[in-house]
Amino acid sequence: MSLLEIKNLEHRYGNHTVLAGLHLTLEEGEIIGLLGPNGVGKTTLMKIICGLIQTYDGSVLVNGAPVGIGSKSIISYLPERTYFRKSENIRSAIGMFRDFYADFDEKKAMEMAMDLNLDSKQKIGTMSKGMQEKLQLVFVMSRRAKLFVLDEPLGGVDPATRDYILHTILSQYTENSSILLSTHLVHDVEQIFDRAVFLKNGRVFLNEQVDILRAETGMSLDQYFREVYR
Template identity: 45%
Template sequence: MAVLECKNLTKQYGHVTALEDVSFSIEPGRIVGLLGPNGSGKTTLIKLANGLLTPTSGELTICNAAPGKETHAIVSYLPERTSIPLWMTATQLLDFYQDFYKDFRRDAAEEMLAHLNIPAKQRIKQMSKGTREKVQLIVTMSRAAQLYLLDEPIGGVDPATRDYILSTIIGNYNPEAAVVISTHLISDVEKVLDEVIFINQGHVVLQSSVDEIREEKGMSVDALFREVFKC
């Protein structure tokens, strides 16, 4: 059973079409890069999967269910912008997640906070932008979800921290789950991806395993991306 499946999915904002006739499926145990230029429809697709938007036509399902209360319990979502309450301390945020999500693994979250030297008693509003992003990613990845939707998870952090964050993503997700990483920092995330979906102007232009790209085209995902989307 596919973790995430789209069938002829279209989303319009008035007269503007953000996604058109998109069809693909993502199987369990896969880390998938959702890759495309700015304005290609990546964030719209992730918001549809999280139930924040509704399709204009077509359908999107998560473990055979339409996005809603049932899927919120199995989807862990990292939005592009920081959305955690700034007045909380890191400890209070963990308390909140523990109360709200049955699948929250507090021990994993505490271990990651300690590894990144993030003070548990410090208020989030006192943290730097990059540290806030780390905290938000930590709580997102500390759930034992079926689907992780990560919108630009490494956009605002330094290169050294990116490596830790990517290893965190690999080491902390349920092997029966799927991870979707939307990003434009392809060379940074390529090493953790199993497959990629290229999206451009609301259309899927490629879905392929990373191994196939390397074997059949003889190039990296980053090089293929540059070729497909060159200006």
């Protein structure tokens, strides 16, 4: 059974078709880069996988079952925008996550937050955008999920912190979990990808192991990305 099996997925916003017969199968134990230019449909696809968009045609199976309560319990999702309440601090947010997710590792979350020099008593609303994004990632990665869906986890953070975050992502990842990660920072992130999925015209244009891609094209993933979307 595949971790993710998508067949003939179609989604439109009004008259605007974004996903047009997309097929994608992913197995467990991989870090997958979901790549493509602005507006190609990465966030839309992630929201469908995570059950936030329910209006679509086609079939989406997570661990063999349709998207629903079961799939939500094994997916940890980092949305493109943070969703903390501004008045809470790290401690109270940890309490909320603990109540919400049975697989949330509170100790790990606090350790990672301290590693990132976040102050557990500071109100989240007074943290900078980058700090809030780091915190959100810490929480999302502190679940023992089977599939992590990370929408642009590095968007707002400084280059030094990117390395810590990549390290965090790698260290939380186990052989029977997978990570689907979208980013425009292909050069910075390609070292951690096992597989790259390129979207184009509402479909999967390419789904290949990154090592094979590099060997076959003689290019880095970043160079190949620029070629494809030139």
